[in-house]
Amino acid sequence: MGRFILKRLFETILVVITAALACFVLLRYVGDPVNNMLGQAATIEQRETMRRALGLEDPVFTQFLGFLGQVLSGNLGVSYRFSTPVARLLLDRLPATLELSLCAMLMAILLGVPLGVWTALHRRTVMSELVLIASLVGVALPTFLIGIILILIFSVWLAWLPAFGRGATIAIGGGWTTGLLTASGLKSLILPSLTLGLFQMTLIMRLVRAEMLEVLRTDYIKFARARGLKNTTINYDHALRNAFIPVMTIIGLQFGNVFAFSIIVETVFQWPGLGLLVIQSIQFADAPLLAAYLVLIALGFALINLAVDLMYAVVDPRVRGGAAFAPRSAA
Amino acid sequence: MLAALVAFSIIVIAVGADLIAPFDSNNPASANVVDARLPPGSTALTGGHYIFGTDPQGRDMLSAIIYGLRTSLLVGFGSVALAAYAGTILGLLSGYRGGLLDALVMRIADVQLSFPTILMALLIDGVTRTVLPRETHDILAIPVLIAAISASYWVQYARTIRGLVLVEREKEYVLAAKVTGVSPLRIIMTHIWPNVMGPMLVIATVNLALAILTEATLSFLGIGLPPTKPSLGSLIRIGNEYLLSGDWWISIFPGATLVALSLSVNLFGDWLRDALNPKLVDT
Numbered sequence: 001m002g003r004f005i006l007k008r009l010f011e012t013i014l015v016v017i018t019a020a021l022a023c024f025v026l027l028r029y030v031g032d033p034v035n036n037m038l039g040q041a042a043t044i045e046q047r048e049t050m051r052r053a054l055g056l057e058d059p060v061f062t063q064f065l066g067f068l069g070q071v072l073s074g075n076l077g078v079s080y081r082f083s084t085p086v087a088r089l090l091l092d093r094l095p096a097t098l099e100l101s102l103c104a105m106l107m108a109i110l111l112g113v114p115l116g117v118w119t120a121l122h123r124r125t126v127m128s129e130l131v132l133i134a135s136l137v138g139v140a141l142p143t144f145l146i147g148i149i150l151i152l153i154f155s156v157w158l159a160w161l162p163a164f165g166r167g168a169t170i171a172i173g174g175g176w177t178t179g180l181l182t183a184s185g186l187k188s189l190i191l192p193s194l195t196l197g198l199f200q201m202t203l204i205m206r207l208v209r210a211e212m213l214e215v216l217r218t219d220y221i222k223f224a225r226a227r228g229l230k231n232t233t234i235n236y237d238h239a240l241r242n243a244f245i246p247v248m249t250i251i252g253l254q255f256g257n258v259f260a261f262s263i264i265v266e267t268v269f270q271w272p273g274l275g276l277l278v279i280q281s282i283q284f285a286d287a288p289l290l291a292a293y294l295v296l297i298a299l300g301f302a303l304i305n306l307a308v309d310l311m312y313a314v315v316d317p318r319v320r321g322g323a324a325f326a327p328r329s330a331a
Numbered sequence: 332m333l334a335a336l337v338a339f340s341i342i343v344i345a346v347g348a349d350l351i352a353p354f355d356s357n358n359p360a361s362a363n364v365v366d367a368r369l370p371p372g373s374t375a376l377t378g379g380h381y382i383f384g385t386d387p388q389g390r391d392m393l394s395a396i397i398y399g400l401r402t403s404l405l406v407g408f409g410s411v412a413l414a415a416y417a418g419t420i421l422g423l424l425s426g427y428r429g430g431l432l433d434a435l436v437m438r439i440a441d442v443q444l445s446f447p448t449i450l451m452a453l454l455i456d457g458v459t460r461t462v463l464p465r466e467t468h469d470i471l472a473i474p475v476l477i478a479a480i481s482a483s484y485w486v487q488y489a490r491t492i493r494g495l496v497l498v499e500r501e502k503e504y505v506l507a508a509k510v511t512g513v514s515p516l517r518i519i520m521t522h523i524w525p526n527v528m529g530p531m532l533v534i535a536t537v538n539l540a541l542a543i544l545t546e547a548t549l550s551f552l553g554i555g556l557p558p559t560k561p562s563l564g565s566l567i568r569i570g571n572e573y574l575l576s577g578d579w580w581i582s583i584f585p586g587a588t589l590v591a592l593s594l595s596v597n598l599f600g601d602w603l604r605d606a607l608n609p610k611l612v613d614t
Contacts, residue, residue: 015442026458140594142544144551145586148571152579163575260447267552268571282457282554290461294454305445 008309012302017068019298023291024067027077071295077288081281086292089277095176096166097273100265101258103189104196109251112201116208117240120216131205138202143261147195147268154191162188164270188269196265200254207250211243252308256301384580386569392580395561396588402562403592406476407543414481414542415535418488423519423527425489426496437493440486451483452545457554469557476555480545487534495527529607536600540593547589563589 070076076086119128141149155163167184169177179185215221216239224234263275270276274293281289383392425433443451456479460468463475499505500523508518549555550564551571558565563585570582 011438011442022458026462140597141590142548142593144548144567145590148567148574148582148586151574152583156575156577156579256445256450257447260450260453263450263453264548264552278457279552279554282460285461285465287461290457294458297450297454301446 004313005310008306012306015302016295016299020068020071020295021064023294024064026291026294027067027287028063071292076292076295079281079286079289081284081286081289086288089289090274090292090296092177093272093274093277095178096271097259097262097266097275099178099180099189100192100196100271100273101255101262103193104262104265105200105251105255105258106197107193108197108200108204111197112204113208113247115201116205117212117235119205120209120212121235123213135202135205138198143195143199143264144268146198147191147265150191150195151268161191163191166272192265192269192271195268196258196262199261200258203254204247204251207247208243211246212239215239215243256304383584384578386566386581387573392566392584395566396563396585399561399563399566399585400588400592402473402556402560403543403546403564403589406473406480406546406556406562407539409473409477410480410484410542410546411535411539413477414484414538415488415531417481418485419492419527419531421485422489422492423496423523426493427500427515427519427523433493436489440489443483443486448483448541449545449548452479452549453552453554455479455482456549460554469559472555472557472560476546476549479549480542483545484538484542487538488531491530491534492527495530496523499523499526533600533604533607536596536603540596540600543589543596544593563592 074087076090078084079086079089082089115131119131122128138146151163154161162184165188166179167186167188168182169179169185170181171177172181179189221234221239224238262273263279265271266273266275267279278290278293280286281293381391381393383396385391386395421436425436456476459475459479463471505518505522508522546555546562547564547567550562551568553568556562556565558569566585567582567589570578570580570585573581
């Protein structure tokens with residue numbers, strides 16, 4: 001177990017350092033930092049002083065270590081375009097993205113699970129077939145197209161919901177701004193969450209349906225029926241509970257996907273979150289912002305995967321490898 | 332089979348764009364700004380009809396879609412070809428050789444699989460664009476896009492093919508060839524590769540649909556193809572800005588084409604997988 005943890009930890013650190021190296025190269029070689037800071041009209045002496053002050057005369061390795069130190073202490077540089085510290089920008093936009101992702105996931109679960117259970121229990125009905133066909137829409141249409149169609153229907157033709165922005169937000173302590181406490185904020189949240197959550201919802205629905213059908217065929221369910229338990233008890237207390245375990249794993253693993261697709265949804269709805277920020281940073285060649293985002297993404301995903309792997313190792317002894325799982329003789 | 336017909340007819344239309352399109356999208360003179368944002372079915376100033384309407388620059392939507400299909404398919408096929416090439420070679424080598432190369436490639440593959448593919452393509456494309464000087468953006472846009480998309484999708488090929496190679500190389504005819512002294516390269520090319528080709532084709536077809544969608548997504552976000560080389564994604568992007576004024580045709584027609592294309596390619600891939608299946612069953 002110890003060896004496994006060490007191996008995974010080592011790999012995680014390697015991934016993060018590689019990402020940091022890529023960012024470091026990005027920052028050093030995109031344009032001239034001295035030029036960006038001093039402008040065109042600086043004299044040669046001023047440039048030399050700046051270069052020494054920024055540490056650009058030092059060997060590359062020392063510079064990289066300095067960069068790592070900076071990142072670890074929270075100084076992620078200053079954005080070229082916004083002229084504000086990158087860390088500040090990222091923190092300001094984070095609540096928007098988190099609210100959107102969580103709402104989307106919640107919507108996907110709250111709609112997907114009941115639909116999955118319902119289509120599993122009423123297998124051959126027309127409604128159930130219709131729902132399954134409609135779910136193909138979620139898979140076939142790309143996310144941005146779903147967003148555009150929803151905007152057309154609900155904002156342009158029906159004028160029920162706003163098409164862009166976050167609505168009025170309220171700041172609640174610690175720098176977190178939320179749109180959940182205002183009417184316009186909630187209204188603005190509906191379409192983006194629906195767009196983001198639609199794909200996840202169809203996935204969850206199909207998964208729950210498949211697992212339920214699988215569980216409903218097992219012997220202990222048959223035994224429960226033979227014993228005369230009520231249908232609701234069988235379906236919910238026994239079948240659904242057992243069907244839910246793989247579903248929870250998939251939901252956890254899908255968070256990364258939700259985060260990636262939130263970038264698209266934020267662009268369609270002009271939602272002021274991290275995704276829109278990174279798209280703008282690419283369009284404006286804002287290297288510090290892009291580099292910081294890269295490092296944070298690499299760190300975030302590496303940590304999530306480490307956590308998931310460790311969890312599996314705790315739960316399933318076979319993953320740890322080694323002598324813990326030696327084949328036993330039949331005797 | 333209907334799917335295959337649709338897919339192939341789309342490809343033919345795209346390739347024959349110059350002959351079929353009613354207006355020449357590449358010729359700026361054909362875009363009449365006076366005709367900008369006309370709804371579908373309107374008549375052009377110079378005669379002829381705008382069957383799908385016009386975009387904000389006065390370009391005919393139908394022609395723009397046909398030319399855009401061509402670019403989208405080019406990027407799609409290009410990235411699938413590159414990913415298949417790189418992934419297959421890596422899969423063959425790491426499966427046959429094993430050892431350090433195998434461990435290294437599989438580790439990188441595992442790490443990369445933990446990232447969503449869209450995010451990978453987005454970041455690779457974004458970083459490359461940021462690093463390149465601004466003048467070369469337009470020229471290098473297509474190769475960079477192809478490289479970014481293939482870099483995110485090569486892993487599937489490598490893993491699947493490595494698994495198949497691991498099975499094949501223990502078989503008796505391979506061992507016999509080794510014993511007879513056939514060089515490893517010949518063994519890989521003449522014995523192992525033909526047996527591995529089938530699954531690779533199936534993955535490639537499914538991947539084509541994904542690659543086309545990824546390219547459309549990146550172009551929609553504005554970090555794929557430049558406005559001078561329209562693709563379905565960038566057409567939808569242009570339409571996005573005019574949605575709120577009710578000009579729905581600028582986004583919906585390219586979108587419908589995109590969905591039709593990806594659905595037909597997907598269904599074709601399913602059919603292909605079923606058709607090749609009996610040959611894949613091991614005795």
